[in-house]
Amino acid sequence: MADQLITLSDVATAAGVSLSTASKALNGTDRISQATRDHVRDTAVRLGFRHNALARSFARGRSQTIGVLTHRASNPFTRIVLATVATELGAKEQAILLYDARLGDQDITESVLQLRARRIDGLIVIGTGTSYPTPSLTSRFDVPVIYAFTSTEDPNDVTITSDDTAIGKLAANHLLSKGRRRLAHITAEPHDHAAQRRAASATQALADAGLDWATPVRFGRWREDWGEDAAREVLAEVPDIDGIFCGSDAIARGAERVVRASGRRVPEDVAMIGVDNWEQLMHDQRVTRHLTTIEVGLEEIGRRVAAQLLEPDPEPGTQYVAPQLVIAETV
Known part of the structure; x- marks a missing residue:
């Protein structure tokens, strides 16, 4: 089967279980024995089976896609947060959908409409610093929204930023x-x-x-x-x-x-x-x-944002990341 697309049916046949049992074992659902679960998973690995992520996400009612809205993705500070977020979410089989726009009320409207149409499971808004607040977009979405390396004027927004x-x-x-x-x-x-x-x-x-x-x-x-x-x-x-x-x-x-x-x-x-x-x-x-x-803690901000967005109920309010002293020649 090396040159063929391995299906769930192939895994079930090779493991000697029903198609339903194979699906439950690989998706971690329902009550089946741990031995059966391990056997099916080992078989899937041996055959080189890969989940159809799109089909699985629709079955769960989730897109496994996180929207990311940036002010300037090319900004060096934004790039660090964005790269960390992408790495952390990728490790959890979450894709990101990036929109780069100026975060003003008029400029952002089109990006908001497009993101809402894409069935995202959550939204991360990455700012370019803490100098000025970002407009709050939380009320425009029916999915969790977290703000990274910025602030908003709404104290209830979930925000993770530098201190x-x-x-x-x-x-x-x-x-x-x-x-x-x-x-x-x-x-x-x-x-x-x-x-x-x-x-x-x-x-x-x-x-x-x-x-x-x-x-x-x-x-x-x-x-x-x-x-x-x-x-x-x-x-x-x-x-x-x-x-x-x-x-x-x-x-x-x-x-x-x-x-x-x-x-x-x-x-x-x-x-x-x-x-x-x-x-x-x-x-x-x-x-x-x-x-x-x-x-100022850009990578840590990215890690925390990615982790909390996947939690059922992210804690509202602002969380600060502790800064770190980098000692060199000038002191």
């Missing part, structure tokens, strides 16, 4: 643990939710240690050129600054260039820490780490 409050605290405490006391913080726009939370928790960590920033927090953009501009301001105001917490690795790259160009050594004179683990995102495990940074 900006923990990120800011971890960064500040790491610099303090290395004896740095004259610290600065360079981050993104003041109305950016991620920037706000990271700055607030880092400020609190300093206050708990009886300290404050050596210069006011610099709010600007998640960009390398802003890191350069802000670092020049910081060094002009506080020449003996000994530590800088940058809200992102992009900001840190620009700031470090300016610090080194000023004649100061990193980390001997000025320790620096970023956020995102960008070097790992853009390279492989063999890359030589340079920037001390904080990993």
Whole structure:
């Protein structure tokens, strides 16, 4: 039978059982002895039988397909979450149906209609970060919806995302643990939710240690050129600054260039820490780490989202993934 399509009937005949018993054994349904179940499964493996996933899913009233809606699938952060979700769901014989769209009310309508027409068993909405909330789509679907690496304005939405409050605290405490006391913080726009939370928790960590920033927090953009501009301001105001917490690795790259160009050594004179683990995102495990940074937990977000979507009743509300410190040369 090596060159033929092996059917369930072939398995039943080879195992010496009825077609009904073979079906029950392979689908894990009804009460049959474990010995019979094992015998049928061993026979199926020996013959090279593969379930017809589509027929089986229709029999169960499920499509075994999960919809995935992204804002920009090419975004490096989105790619990590998406790849992890696909791997985890694939291991559980779940297919994914990907729609990439701008997550605005008008732009998303067509994708919502198409996803609803495809008999998906659930929906994962993957954002590009925690800076701004994603519109809640939960009420538009009659299947479970989980949000990954984003937030929504509905506190009852099932959301799994990074913990900006923990990120800011971890960064500040790491610099303090290395004896740095004259610290600065360079981050993104003041109305950016991620920037706000990271700055607030880092400020609190300093206050708990009886300290404050050596210069006011610099709010600007998640960009390398802003890191350069802000670092020049910081060094002009506080020449003996000994530590800088940058809200992102992009900001840190620009700031470090300016610090080194000023004649100061990193980390001997000025320790620096970023956020995102960008070097790992853009390279492989063999890359030589340079920037001390904080990993926000993208793979863990993907794993948890995939696992919880398959649970009968995912717990409503926001779950935060703990950040991880990635130690390298700049602290």
